[in-house]
Amino acid sequence: MIIIPQTKGGVGKSTVAMQVIAPYLYKKHGKKVTYIEIDDENNDSRSFTRTEIVDKRMLRTNKLTELDELILMDDNHEVIVDVGGNKTSSLVLEEIKKVGSFGNIKWIVPLGDGELDGKNAIATLKKIKKIEQNLDHNVFFALNRAISMDLDYIEEQFINFFGHKYLDSNSVICDLIKEPKYFPVKNDKVITMSRYLGSTVWEMAYNNTDFAAKAVRAKDLGDIESAKKYLFFRRIQTEAKDYVLGTLNKIFYDLDNWLDIKK
Template sequence: MIAEKLKIAVISSKGGVGKSTISMQLILPYIFEKNGNQIVSHYEFDDENNDSSSYGASSLSKRKQVSVASPLLREELAEIFAKDESLCLDIGANKTTMTLIEALSESGMIHFLDLVVIPMLDGEQDAVNASFIYSVLKGNNPDLKFVFALNRVKSVEYVKHQFENYFGDVRGIFKNINAVVDNLFEEDKDNYLLMLDDEIIKYSRRFGLTIYEMSQQDRDFIGALKNSLSQASKEEEIKLLSFKNYISKSTQSYYKDVLSAAFRKMDEILEGENNE
């Protein structure tokens, strides 16, 4: 059963795997949609970076930076979880990761998380780190639900070739490849979702919005483009309208083909199903 007020954490001990991208582009829209389009509280635990600021125009969440160095971190976590709100915890890498996991465990709040999302790229070290974080969290709460977010996927068709460090050596060439699945409990090996690499992610950040929000805009860019052409408008205006139409179509396609599929996968996991 999916909780009424979802509490989801995005965690990885490795930097540069797209934690903030996954948080802003996938997890916040998912929680927003599942909780009746209510604004989500987004807590970024990172004393060095504030990546969510790239989405300053987004209205899906209210954002707050939380200091990991605070001596009252356990108490602050308890206060956060005690609020009657849906939330996303965006947890920084390196030492921050272990500090937060320890604080979540010591405060007992690790038992109030509905889902942990572990982003990873296709490198070997990404797989090793993802496996390690999974094992640590699972050791602190065996009932915790997980999903691995395979980020910057080049092709759905060849995802198992790109992410062979997760799926294993599908080519049959490297017999001793260290796949993450070798270290996972059987019930979680199929808990993964895909985030395709697409330039629309870059453009959405430039607009300060999520792809989800941009896909929901109901704008007739084609009609405006035809009108501009009929009026022999300036070249710059025509190009701008054409670009806006591209943005509109691209965000709608990404929502339909990528985000919606990821939403369904998280539904399955939260409802207790483990079907690929």
């Protein structure tokens, strides 16, 4: 099971869950994975109305005991749990602490580049520490909305994660874990586009629709508006492929080295 908690809302948990982890596990297992969203206030996964890589279900905080059996049974990481921010993450972590992880949980903690994001990531990590004995191996951090994939730029953008020798950044993740595992998630408008289309970037990239041919056919029929529409979707398809090649495949490689998935 892969659990994605954060005590702060708005840090991109659903982006990490749906745009990164869901396609990775779908590709790895060759079948739909179970996607559980725990949030009494917001249902971010509802934006993905056309995705075909997950089976979605909601779990209310008054039903958290249902997690116990799921954790015990999912030793091959076929379940993603997207945990809401604020009080919800605290409730979920408290519930898991009661029964333990059975060694079946991998944790992904997302954070943006704001100072408050860093403080809440540390607060989340401290709660996970009460459950997880091997933080160094079983916790991964997702650095969300990265402006560049260049390492030097990432280290300066996410001072709240790496710290900086010339700037006072107080407590940072690297103070708690010597060499924390992380992957940057590059910010790109194609992510926004995919949500409006109800799909994931990965699925858009591997959509077999030949929009170029459709555009030519519409032009030949004199339907210029439809031709423009198909050109638009062709461009989005190309941008999605570029995002998969430039960002997602690198993350998938890192996840391969992290997860022990039975073949």
